[in-house]
Amino acid sequence: MYLERLTIQGFKSFAERLELVFEPGISAIVGPNGSGKSNIVDAIRWALGEQSLHALRGERLEDIIFSGSDHRRAHGLAEVTLTFANADGGLPVPYSEVVITRRAYRSGSSEFLLNGVPCRLRDIQELFWDTGLGREGYSFIGQGRVEEVLNLKPEERRVFLEQAA
Amino acid sequence: MYLERLTIQGFKSFAERLELVFEPGISAIVGPNGSGKSNIVDAIRWALGEQSLHALRGERLEDIIFSGSDHRRAHGLAEVTLTFANADGGLPVPYSEVVITRRAYRSGSSEFLLNGVPCRLRDIQELFWDTGLGREGYSFIGQGRVEEVLNLKPEERRVFLEQAA
Amino acid sequence: VLNRLEDTYAKLRANFQEVFKRLFGGGQADLVLTGTKDLLTAGVDIWAQLPGKKMQPLSLLSGGERALTAIAFLFALLRSKSTYLCVLDEIDAALDEANAARFLNYLEELAQDTQFIMITHRKQAMLRARSLYGLAMGASGASRLVSIRLEEAV
Amino acid sequence: VLNRLEDTYAKLRANFQEVFKRLFGGGQADLVLTGTKDLLTAGVDIWAQLPGKKMQPLSLLSGGERALTAIAFLFALLRSKSTYLCVLDEIDAALDEANAARFLNYLEELAQDTQFIMITHRKQAMLRARSLYGLAMGASGASRLVSIRLEEAV
Numbered sequence: 001m002y003l004e005r006l007t008i009q010g011f012k013s014f015a016e017r018l019e020l021v022f023e024p025g026i027s028a029i030v031g032p033n034g035s036g037k038s039n040i041v042d043a044i045r046w047a048l049g050e051q052s053l054h055a056l057r058g059e060r061l062e063d064i065i066f067s068g069s070d071h072r073r074a075h076g077l078a079e080v081t082l083t084f085a086n087a088d089g090g091l092p093v094p095y096s097e098v099v100i101t102r103r104a105y106r107s108g109s110s111e112f113l114l115n116g117v118p119c120r121l122r123d124i125q126e127l128f129w130d131t132g133l134g135r136e137g138y139s140f141i142g143q144g145r146v147e148e149v150l151n152l153k154p155e156e157r158r159v160f161l162e163q164a165a
Numbered sequence: 166m167y168l169e170r171l172t173i174q175g176f177k178s179f180a181e182r183l184e185l186v187f188e189p190g191i192s193a194i195v196g197p198n199g200s201g202k203s204n205i206v207d208a209i210r211w212a213l214g215e216q217s218l219h220a221l222r223g224e225r226l227e228d229i230i231f232s233g234s235d236h237r238r239a240h241g242l243a244e245v246t247l248t249f250a251n252a253d254g255g256l257p258v259p260y261s262e263v264v265i266t267r268r269a270y271r272s273g274s275s276e277f278l279l280n281g282v283p284c285r286l287r288d289i290q291e292l293f294w295d296t297g298l299g300r301e302g303y304s305f306i307g308q309g310r311v312e313e314v315l316n317l318k319p320e321e322r323r324v325f326l327e328q329a330a
Numbered sequence: 331v332l333n334r335l336e337d338t339y340a341k342l343r344a345n346f347q348e349v350f351k352r353l354f355g356g357g358q359a360d361l362v363l364t365g366t367k368d369l370l371t372a373g374v375d376i377w378a379q380l381p382g383k384k385m386q387p388l389s390l391l392s393g394g395e396r397a398l399t400a401i402a403f404l405f406a407l408l409r410s411k412s413t414y415l416c417v418l419d420e421i422d423a424a425l426d427e428a429n430a431a432r433f434l435n436y437l438e439e440l441a442q443d444t445q446f447i448m449i450t451h452r453k454q455a456m457l458r459a460r461s462l463y464g465l466a467m468g469a470s471g472a473s474r475l476v477s478i479r480l481e482e483a484v
Numbered sequence: 485v486l487n488r489l490e491d492t493y494a495k496l497r498a499n500f501q502e503v504f505k506r507l508f509g510g511g512q513a514d515l516v517l518t519g520t521k522d523l524l525t526a527g528v529d530i531w532a533q534l535p536g537k538k539m540q541p542l543s544l545l546s547g548g549e550r551a552l553t554a555i556a557f558l559f560a561l562l563r564s565k566s567t568y569l570c571v572l573d574e575i576d577a578a579l580d581e582a583n584a585a586r587f588l589n590y591l592e593e594l595a596q597d598t599q600f601i602m603i604t605h606r607k608q609a610m611l612r613a614r615s616l617y618g619l620a621m622g623a624s625g626a627s628r629l630v631s632i633r634l635e636e637a638v
């Protein structure tokens with residue numbers, strides 16, 4: 001199971017639709033300060049069901065929708081789509097390709113889609129529970145945060161041991 | 166008033182005596198991970214009277230004395246000397262050159278010298294009170310800590326305003 | 331449950347000892363249980379001794395050495411129980427070129443079992459990617475893709 | 485005392501607005517008093533708006549943009565009341581080459597009144613130093629000075 005495609009539009013700095021195609025192994029994203037690299041990480045986490053705006057470096061829901069610039073109007077909708085190759089059945093659904101879409105409207109409403117079928121946030125979160133991509137895992141190391149594990153209390157570090165079990 | 170010379174021996178990773186000569190303006194220190202660059206910053210702070218081992222990344226007094234390696238024995242003494250050019254009277258003493266020496270022995274005892282004359286830690290700390298090099302100032306920005314000022318509570322940030330007054 | 335935790339701890343500890351040696355080119359490290367001896371409530375402490383040096387508190391390690399020790403712990407977790415996808419945002423920032431090379435060599439081995447998406451500024455990291463994307467902030471205030479020339483990058 | 489604080493606040497605020505524009509090549513920023521209007525107890529908040537963009541919470545800024553904003557605050561303090569010596573440990577780590585160049589240009593201006601000792605890995609920073617020292621960890625476990633070839637560095 002791996003992430004094949006990432007499509008972002010209206011999420012944070014992505015006023016224009018961005019589509020990235022990935023393969024197994026190592027993919028790298030580069031660019032100057034403020035170009036949107038960490039925003040891509042936020043987009044993946046958000047589409048997987050991240051609910052804490054703080055974890056996405058925001059304060060209010062509107063912070064994750066393109067807020068406009070001198071040359072562009074603000075958007076009313078943020079949408080992120082993750083397409084997973086699932087030939088090995090890593091995701092517990094009978095599809096060889098799994099497409100997750102999350103939308104947030106400036107009005108405050110949300111939509112979630114699983115292979116085009118509307119679903120609840122919870123359905124998406126549960127889908128990824130056993131993959132290590134859930135909230136508590138070690139699948140996301142944020143910018144400036146790699147040293148954090150050294151500063152945890154020993155009991156907090158024990159949580160990783162439990163996840164690896 | 167500027168730092169002319171820095172002499173370090175026995176402090177942290179400086180088993181061999183190190184002497185650096187500086188000029189006004191910008192000086193740069195470079196080198197690989199673990200070569201001792203941040204240790205030089207610690208040495209300057211310590212010689213100016215820093216008392217918090219935590220601020221020097223240590224836990225016990227022995228942490229700042231060379232602890233030995235596979236090829237060298239541990240040292241019994243850490244010594245740092247700062248030589249300041251004082252032609253402008255930036256330091257409130259009638260010398261055109263001011264030499265500060267701080268020593269710490271593994272036994273726990275300490276020595277402080279001001280132009281070769283034994284003095285107390287307090288004498289050194291007071292000498293630098295009006296120079297901005299005291300504990301509360303903005304003269305030292307530690308590794309990985311430049312962003313800290315953005316995370317302070319507004320009341321904590323106000324302290325800088327008071328210091329700039 | 332306790333047996334499984336004990337097996338996991340043994341495996342994680344062995345992996346951490348091995349990864350640390352690979353990343354630092356020597357030295358030794360350990361994961362030590364603290365507090366009670368009861369695995370269900372004990373804490374996990376990290377001990378690290380750099381090549382040729384004495385055991386020291388982690389706080390005395392340099393910025394790059396601390397980052398590499400934390401990476402060793404992460405890699406040990408991935409060796410113990412891999413995850414399908416791992417997203418790394420500039421975790422090599424504090425490493426010098428020599429440490430970064432060892433980090434990337436080990437990452438390539440892990441990449442046989444895990445998909446990595448890595449944000450980096452480092453040329454040697456870009457050279458090891460199967461897919462490489464460049465971003466820029468457009469003059470109109472929106473992110474856009476750009477093509478990358480590797481000789482200019484870095 | 486209150487008058488002096490008011491003057492300092494006015495000066496610091498003006499300096500911050502100016503330094504921010506220089507470091508970011510545009511945009512605008514402000515230091516805003518919070519809580520009570522009484523300067524003796526009020527807090528100081530930082531507002532930043534990047535060139536071409538809307539005002540946003542500081543948390544939304546990128547790693548490099550946050551570092552540069554913090555540097556602008558530090559430089560504003562130095563402009564308001566300089567210190568004889570300022571020691572900077574890798575504060576340019578998160579900056580890309582363009583931001584680093586603006587940072588170094590401004591640092592050179594401040595260096596007329598303040599001595600800076602800067603730890604860096606960046607070649608363009610080394611090129612602007614009057615004194616340049618290289619360190620290495622010797623095989624015997626002790627730090628030592630080494631000579632530096634600038635073409636090899638970075």
Ligand SMILES: Nc1ncnc2c1ncn2[C@@H]1O[C@H](COP(=O)(O)OP(=O)(O)OP(=O)(O)O)[C@@H](O)[C@H]1O
Nearest residue numbers: 033034035036037038039063065066067546547548
């Ligand atoms: N809702 C939004 N609307 C418009 N722009 C936004 C929004 N949220 C964030 N941004 C912009 O995105 C930029 C931050 O992007 P990001 O954190 O991805 O940068 P980066 O490429 O990781 O940079 P660095 O190398 O400095 O870490 C900021 O300039 C911020 O203003």
Ligand SMILES: Nc1ncnc2c1ncn2[C@@H]1O[C@H](COP(=O)(O)OP(=O)(O)OP(=O)(O)O)[C@@H](O)[C@H]1O
Nearest residue numbers: 198199200201202203204228230231232392393394
């Ligand atoms: N008392 C001591 N005795 C011997 N070695 C010590 C002592 N205290 C610290 N060290 C060593 O000094 C090294 C750290 O040095 P320092 O923090 O100055 O590195 P650095 O050059 O800043 O590296 P980086 O680029 O990674 O930040 C560590 O390897 C540590 O083991």
Ligand SMILES: [Mg+2]
Nearest residue numbers: 038143546547
């Ligand atoms: Mg970033």
Ligand SMILES: [Mg+2]
Nearest residue numbers: 203308392393
């Ligand atoms: Mg350092």
